Every structure is written in structure tokens, then in C-alpha cells.
Amino acid sequence: MGKKLLIATIVLTIYTGFSTADAQKKQTYKHTVVLDAGHGGHDTGAVGKKGREKDVVLSIALKVGDYIKKNTPDTRVIYTRDDDFFVPLDERAAIANKNNADLFVSIHANSNKNTKPFGTETFAMGLHKSQSNLDVAQKENSVIVLEQDYNTKYEGFDPSSAESYIIFSLMQNVYLDKSLKLASMVQDEFREKAKRADRGVKQAGFLVLWHTKMPSVLIETGFISNEEEEKYLMSANGQDYLASAIYRAIRDYFASLEDEEREVKKATTVAQDDTEAASGENVLCYRLQVATTSVPVPNPTEKFSGKPDIFEYKDGSKYKYMIGRFSTLDEASAYKKTISAEYPDAFIVPFNNGKKISISEAKKLEKK
Numbered sequence: 001m002g003k004k005l006l007i008a009t010i011v012l013t014i015y016t017g018f019s020t021a022d023a024q025k026k027q028t029y030k031h032t033v034v035l036d037a038g039h040g041g042h043d044t045g046a047v048g049k050k051g052r053e054k055d056v057v058l059s060i061a062l063k064v065g066d067y068i069k070k071n072t073p074d075t076r077v078i079y080t081r082d083d084d085f086f087v088p089l090d091e092r093a094a095i096a097n098k099n100n101a102d103l104f105v106s107i108h109a110n111s112n113k114n115t116k117p118f119g120t121e122t123f124a125m126g127l128h129k130s131q132s133n134l135d136v137a138q139k140e141n142s143v144i145v146l147e148q149d150y151n152t153k154y155e156g157f158d159p160s161s162a163e164s165y166i167i168f169s170l171m172q173n174v175y176l177d178k179s180l181k182l183a184s185m186v187q188d189e190f191r192e193k194a195k196r197a198d199r200g201v202k203q204a205g206f207l208v209l210w211h212t213k214m215p216s217v218l219i220e221t222g223f224i225s226n227e228e229e230e231k232y233l234m235s236a237n238g239q240d241y242l243a244s245a246i247y248r249a250i251r252d253y254f255a256s257l258e259d260e261e262r263e264v265k266k267a268t269t270v271a272q273d274d275t276e277a278a279s280g281e282n283v284l285c286y287r288l289q290v291a292t293t294s295v296p297v298p299n300p301t302e303k304f305s306g307k308p309d310i311f312e313y314k315d316g317s318k319y320k321y322m323i324g325r326f327s328t329l330d331e332a333s334a335y336k337k338t339i340s341a342e343y344p345d346a347f348i349v350p351f352n353n354g355k356k357i358s359i360s361e362a363k364k365l366e367k368k
């Protein structure tokens with residue numbers, strides 16, 4: 001094989017290899033999360049006795065990404081930095097926007113002149129309610145002075161002037177509810193599983209979150225200025241605990257969104273049946289009743305997973321669950337046989353205009 005041809009073949013192999021993998025990934029990803037390790041390069045962030053914020057938060061961010069890739073491969077992970085280099089704050093948000101991310105998670109470590117404070121806190125974008133919240137935002141935002149022409153880039157924002165922060169009180173944040181939801185899930189994990197001191201969910205004006213077009217949070221994983229906490233933040237074990245806590249919060253956040261979507265879909269199914277009833281037409285169908293409960297099943301689609309046309313029907317004080325939807329009694333009877341092993345007590349319930357009727361009434365209607 002000639003040298004040129006060999007190179008061409010290699011290039012082609014690499015190229016097709018990449019494009020197929022990319023296409024497959026695009027199909028399988030349900031969510032995209034951007035993990036933003038704060039600071040980097042000539043911006044060290046907060047400095048402790050031995051540790052530097054930029055190193056600690058990079059390790060944690062990479063570990064969070066590893067947990068996600070390993071355990072929830074349908075979530076795509078994008079890092080704003082995966083090594084020790086500087087990324088301007090506005091570029092971090094731009095990376096998330098460009099990739100249509102569903103979530104932006106900025107990871108930091110706190111510091112204080114006083115060596116006593118310790119614990120974790122998670123911020124959503126908004127106007128600070130206390131001086132200490134403003135202090136954290138001012139400290140994190142101050143890094144923009146390391147960027148060239150930061151004055152024009154951040155619209156004249158002065159990170160050290162309290163007046164500059166008034167702008168955030170005018171901001172309408174459509175993602176606030178979801179951002180606060182994730183923030184509290186992160187804090188719950190830190191407190192319950194990683195056993196870290198919980199300083200709470202807070203709001204303040206962080207430039208890195210300002211222009212993100214998705215729910216976004218900034219996590220302060222602990223105080224590098226506190227000797228005990230610095231040790232924890234620098235240890236592989238501590239970083240693992242913090243990273244797995246953040247990973248679980250992200251995982252459960254996405255799962256809870258999916259639950260909400262299912263609820264909406266279920267509500268739509270019920271609404272469709274109401275439409276049938278309201279239309280006044282004779283819409284006859286048969287369903288197979290498979291369960292009756294006095295409290296609603298929290299997640300019917302999961303309980304009866306794989307079954308067609310799952311339908312919840314409130315009958316007096318009872319909740320009845322049906323599967324399948326057929327236009328003739330024969331079809332319904334045939335389906336009943338196929339599920340008899342799994343649901344030996346299943347029985348056919350006819351509906352007309354969305355209302356339950358008897359089998360004999362249904363037979364008469366079917367003849368018409």
C-alpha cells in the first residue's frame with residue numbers, strides 16, 4: 001500500500017469511526033449537563049494553607065463526570081475545563097448555551113479571612129438577601145478583572161461595587177424554581193450522605209450564572225480557609241464523597257423531571273377521554289381493569305410498564321387502573337387471554353363517551 005493511500009485509509013477510518021459514535025451518542029443522550037470547575041490557569045481561586053481552589057474543584061468536577069458517565073450513560077457530560085487552564089466567566093456560560101445544556105453546575109470552594117467558618121452552600125442566581133451572600137458573589141466575580149476588556153464584556157459591571165448587584169433584582173429568572181430545586185437536592189445529599197455542615201440554599205448575583213439559558217447552580221463545596229475542611233477538600237476520600245453527592249443530586253433531579261413529564265402525559269390521557277365524553281359522539285371502547293386502590297399509584301407507567309394505554313379511572317373513592325384500549329369486545333377478550341398469567345383477575349370494562357357502562361349496554365352499542 002502506498003504511503004498516501006495508507007494515510008487516506010487511516011484518516012477515513014478515524015473519521016467514520018468518530019461520526020458513527022457521535023451519531024449513536026446523539027440518539028442515546030436524554031440530558032446534557034455542563035460541569036464547570038471554577039477558576040484555572042493563572043486564576044488559582046481561593047488559597048488555603050496547602051491547597052488551591054482551582055485544583056480541588058477540578059478533581060471534584062472530573063469525579064462527578066466519571067460518576068455520571070459510569071452510572072447514567074444517557075446523560076451527556078461537558079466540561080468547561082478538564083485541565084488546569086483559564087476560562088473567562090462569560091465563555092463558561094456560552095459553552096452551556098451553545099450545547100443546549102439542560103443543567104449548568106459550577107463547582108467552587110469557599111474562603112474567609114476568619115479561619116473558623118466551614119460547611120457547604122449552594123447558590124441560585126438572584127439578588128442576595130444578606131451581606132455574607134453578597135460577599136461570596138463578590139469574591140467569585142472578582143476574577144473577571146483577570147480578563148481582558150472585562151469592562152465591555154460584562155456591561156460595565158463592577159464586581160466590587162454593591163450597586164452593580166442591583167441589576168440582579170430586575171432580572172426575571174425563568175429557571176429559578178428548577179435551579180432552587182437542584183440546589184436543595186445538592187444540599188440534602190451533602191448533609192444526609194456526605195455528612196457535611198449545611199449552610200443552606202442561597203441566592204446571589206454570580207456572573208458565571210448570569211447568561212446561562214438553563215437551570216444553573218453554583219456550589220461552594222467547603223471552606224479551604226478552614227484547616228479541617230481544607231484537609232477534607234484535598235483528600236481523595238473527601239472529593240469522592242462530595243462528587244458522588246453532586247452526582248446523585250443531578251441524577252435525581254433529572255429523574256424527578258421525567259416523573260413530572262409522565263404526570264403531564266397521564267393528565268393528557270384523562271383529558272382525551274373527557275374530550276370523547278364532551279364530543280357527544282358514541283365513542284365505545286373496552287379496557288382491561290387490572291388493579292383497584294384506595295390511594296393513587298404514584299407512578300402507573302412504571303408499575304404497569306410495557307403495557308399499552310395505561311389508564312387511571314377515579315370511581316367514587318377508589319382508583320382503578322386499566323390497560324389496553326379496544327373497539328370490540330372480541331379484541332378485548334383476546335387480549336385478556338394474553339395477559340391472564342400476569343393478571344389472572346383482570347376483567348373487561350366497557351366505556352362509552354368516557355363513562356363506564358355494562359357489558360350488555362356495550363354489546364347493544366356495538367351492534368348499531
Ligand SMILES: [Zn+2]
Nearest residue numbers: 038045108109
Ligand atoms: Zn471560586
